[in-house]
Amino acid sequence: MAKKEPSKFAKFLKSVLATVLIVVASVGATLFYYERYGGGIGGLGSLAAAPVEPPPAPLPAPIFTPLEPFTVTLRTETSSRILYVAVTLRVADEESRKVITSYMPEVRDRILRRLSEQRADYVQTPEGRSALVAALTKDVEAPYTPNPRGPVVTGVLFTAFVIQ
Template sequence: MPKNESSKIGQLVKSVLSIVLIVVASIGATLFYFDRSGIALGLNTASAEVPAEQQPAAPLPNPIFEPLEPFTVTLRNERGNRILYVAVTLRVPDESSRRMIINYMPEVRDRILRDLSEQQADYIQTTEGRAALVRTLTQTLQAPYAPQPAGPVITGVLFTAFVIQ
């Protein structure tokens, strides 16, 4: 092989190696820059994402409970009268719902008393009966209170005492 051809091949190899070196250096510098600046490229998602254990948990809001004075109602049936004594606490998601319950307390208590007095003692002593009573009270209490266009949001009706005699 003549020396002229050998030097051309050598120059070509040097040029190709130079181009490869420049490309590799560019890619490395780009990855370094994006890693330092916190920009995720999506190439390696394992290093871009913070594991769930290391992420700070968002603080949960404290529950808002509004206890009501206990209720005593007479339940009538074909076998006679029975007495229901029940204490109720309402769970609400926000302060505005709590304020509405407090502001309309006479109407809240009236609605609960009416619903309780319509119950059958044998039925509300069952698990299904109590669950149905919770649903009924929730719907009744979430209905609007005049002149308000919407009622409070009730996320739970909790029985803190429940006695039938």
Template structure:
């Protein structure tokens, strides 16, 4: 019986040593590869230039004096007071709008005065009005061959009484 206990003890000792060896090898390999990974990472970081932040272009706005027009409805007339700011693509477009401001204002007034008060109070009506104003403003101004490039027609005040 002493031999079987000794044999069992030897087997248990072998399996414990084997387990300890496997754990030690695993820990060693993990430490080795993680140190290599950090070395490679620091090497890559040191060789790559730091990316420069991308500078986004600043928006160019062209505010217009407010407009007051009389609008027709089924029951009579109503007054529209609207302030508009234009967001343009570039400095040339801003200068064109400033240079031809009387014509710009005339085109906007004509477009506004053709509207129905009930229709432009709806979201769809305002969207359609923005499209009409955008189209009117972007047409060329004589003698210029091209008109200003407008990104957005923004209502900064919109009151119907």
């Protein structure tokens, strides 16, 4: 008995079934991979529903306003010492920088008055410098006539600090 050769239809049907089997296996493997390693339950649906967080906004660049150095005589009961300080102000916004620049003589006067009140032995300690920073911040942030609002100072930085 001679074997019967498959018909063209049978060959076509086998090809279609093989293709469907390959596609089903591919989809199944993809869903398995996403569920296992993609972290989502339900395969691709959870990936599509996952919220996409926008990148964080860049932080604004700091605004620094350097001041000319100050030289002040610190007097005690028995002697006098010289304080040399270079100060840079960190301000919150451009408007505050403009106020400080516009009122620079008054800013320098306020700082000089505060520096001349210091005691040399106290201002050399970390607590003394911290207190001086707080006092200078308060003095510089006070309003300048005729402005109803003073500048916003976020930091007083000593770039030079010498007592002789």
